[in-house]
Amino acid sequence: MLLNPLGRLHVGVVSRMCTAFKHTIDYSKVPKINESDLSEQFVRGSGPGGSAVNKNANCVVLTHIPTGHVIKCHTSRCQDENRSRAREMLVTKLDEELNGEDSVTAQKRRLESNKYKKTEYKKKKMAQLKSEWKKREGLA
Structure with a gap:
């Protein structure tokens, strides 16, 4: 148990950086x-x-x-x-x-395409899980 100089219990706060943008657009090559x-x-x-x-x-x-x-x-x-x-x-x-392919518009297009592919993958996976659940429960 850690006590601070005043004799109170010391509680450490864990902080982490927020990584809101995993992929950032590189503007360094813009003319x-x-x-x-x-x-x-x-x-x-x-x-x-x-x-x-x-x-x-x-x-x-x-x-x-x-x-x-x-x-x-x-x-x-x-x-x-x-x-x-x-x-x-x-x-x-x-x-x-x-x-x-390194232009800003191409990078944005690529990020949107990846985002679309991820959502489509999730939709297919959920539909597959739902159909498997229906078969298992005898609803289909």
């Missing part, structure tokens, strides 16, 4: 974009939206000069949001081209 490598144009968008689309040049056409990739983004009425989304889309496209 960085230099602003000097980009050519940016603002054009009028197309599609529904009325005068907000017809009069304002809030569609962003982003060109990555070293690779020649062109991204056109007109998901929002706000030019700043379209600029940031176009850059995100360009980074994603470059990541997929350069890293292939």
Whole structure:
């Protein structure tokens, strides 16, 4: 029995780290974009939206000069949001081209696939156990 200096019983607390994410996504290979490598144009968008689309040049056409990739983004009425989304889309496209199976989207796809396979395995196992139980109990 352990006593602390005050003569009270010492109870140790065991702590463990929470491992919520067994598989983490590796963002270290994601390419960085230099602003000097980009050519940016603002054009009028197309599609529904009325005068907000017809009069304002809030569609962003982003060109990555070293690779020649062109991204056109007109998901929002706000030019700043379209600029940031176009850059995100360009980074994603470059990541997929350069890293292939190690790209962030491929890693996410792989994790989702593994998760789906595990749930399907559990479903099959439970169905098998249930059918065996029914046969054993004479219900089937």
